[in-house]
Amino acid sequence: MAEKMTGARMFARMLQAHGVTHVFFMDAILRRALAEMEDVGIERILGHSEKAVAYMADGYARISGRPGICMAQSVGAANLAAGLQDPWLGQSPVIALTGRHIAPFQYRNAYQEVEHGPLYAPVTKFHGRADVLEQIPHLLRLAFREATSGTPRPVHLDIAGFTGDALTPLEGEFDLVADEATTRFPAFRPAPDPAVVARAIAAIGAARRPVIVADRGVVIAQARDALAQLAQRIQAPVVATLDAKDQMTEDHALFRGFLGLYGRGCANHVVAEADLVIYAGCNTSDHTTGNWKLPKQGTAMIQIDLDPTEIGRNFAGTIGLQCDVRAGLAALAAAAPALQHGDWLAHTQAFVDDWRREAEPARTTDQVPIRPERICGELTDLLPEDAILVADTGYAALWTGTLVYLKHPGQRYLRAAGSLGWSFPASLGAKCAAPDRPVICFCGDGGFYYHLPELETARRRNIKTVTVVNNNHCLSQGLRNLNIAYEGRDQTRKGECYEYRETDFAKVARSFDCFGVTVDKPQDFRAAFEAAMASDLPAVIDVKTEFGGQAPIAWMPS
Secondary structure, X not given: OOEEEEHHHHHXXXXXXXXXXXXXXXXXXXXXXXXXXXXXXXXXXXXXXXHHHHHHHHHHHHHHOOOEEEEEOHHHHHHHHHOOHHHHHOOOOEEEEEEEOOHHHOOOOOOOOOOOHHHXXXXXXXXXXXXXXXXXXXXXXXXXXXXXXXXXXXXXXXXXXXXXXXXXXXXEEEOOOOOHHHHOOOOOOOOOOHHXXXXXXXXXXXXXXXXXXXXXXXXXXOOHHHHHHHHHHHOOOEEEOHXXXXXXXXXXXXEEEEOOOOOOHHHHHHHHHOOEEEEEOOOOOHHHHOOOOOOOXXXXXXXXXXXXXXXOOOOOOOEEEEOOHHHHHHHHHHHOOOOOOHHHHHHHHXXXXXXXXXXXXXXXXXXXXXXXXXXXXXXXXXXXXXXXXXXXXXXXXXXXXXXXXXXXXXXXXEEOOOOOOOHHHHHHHHHHHOOOOOEEEEEEHXXXXXXXXXXXXXXXXXXXXXXXXXEOOEOHHHXXXXXXXXXXXXXXXXXXXXXXXXXXXXXXXXXXXXXXXXXXXXXXXXXXXXXXXXXXXXXXXXXXXXXXXXXXXXXXXX
């Protein structure tokens, strides 16, 4: 039934109806609506930059299973758009709300105004403009539907008024209806075509060396159990991208590790030797396939994906199940005969055993300065059973993704889709979504520098995370190529391209009234981690690691 109220109250109650518990914003935006949100119990998290609040909304969305909301005024809209690249690439449903000068101010050099549409076009599924009050309920419902339907991704609403408040003081009659299906993602779960399932089952029956590749789509579809059921049914090893790291525990009998450029050589060997690859929610990117060298040309493929444009995008002749990933895996598990591939499983397990033997010395080394691999070995033993580990891009993802072993099904792993500095604010959003779970962020000093001011946000709003900083006072991932570029030069200032001054991040944390501790020796990490976890404050563990330490490159076929 329609009710009479202001636009501000309608806005807050529409968000409440869609299950929103937090909004992440930079002042000044929708102030009247923010005031109304207090009355309906929505937490308002004020950050220090537009990119940071976008990353918070991203972390929130990935853990909560609901769209994350971020907001900024007109002049901040460009910065907010930049923050949507990671949720776009990471397939995360973030709804960005911005203000826009009212129509009479457009095309007249209005203060701090630029056209927002082109900024958001590459990183959103939908961009809408609210010019009259009556549009807002429809556009909010549409935003949630667009964000959660199909492949989840960001959307953007531009609302009249420099701060989005041109319409919110007005009154109207509104029916505050939310579509329950679109308050979470995936909103809809279409089933696969039975005829295509039959084709896929025939291919599975003909294979002698099958492998299942799990990617982000498995996580989105909450298809962990269906993945394991299909693997057990057809006795196929499973490899995963880092985006599906938490979908199978390290000790599962069928798990063979992580593939791709940021993966393990053992998993890459498995895919290289497979005669059938079943891609589950995987976009077959360059990272996943090693620049499309995996699997070898002519290998049979089955691809399960909600987005029809992904099926066969990079490999012709793919058998494509266009459906919800969980529904597709379940359909194959139900239709497939019980198979045995004992020799193949033993052969692939040998790759894993060899890789672990090679990796273990680095994971247990007592070297000083500390090696990042040792931190990963320590985290394997110290992470609580329900921990959420949030990793930055680059080496932070490579090291934690391959060398932190998740031993418990309740553990979660999130990693940046590519934006350096994403992990710390994303961990704050993840903690807002799961306040009773421990959230641990792993980043390098280069990444942590990006959003240091959000320590104040964490302290002010009591968002207690533990951030482990791999502090080697440089951007070490670029060093390998810098060395190539500088080869043969006698005198150089190469350090200008990747070195930072040494920073005491523990002291920085304490200056924000947070917990801070420095670790110089690997034997001291456990005590530092336990103290950080026991503290009532947001915590930073500054680990002094080897300057310029390099991560090994995973084996790839030539």
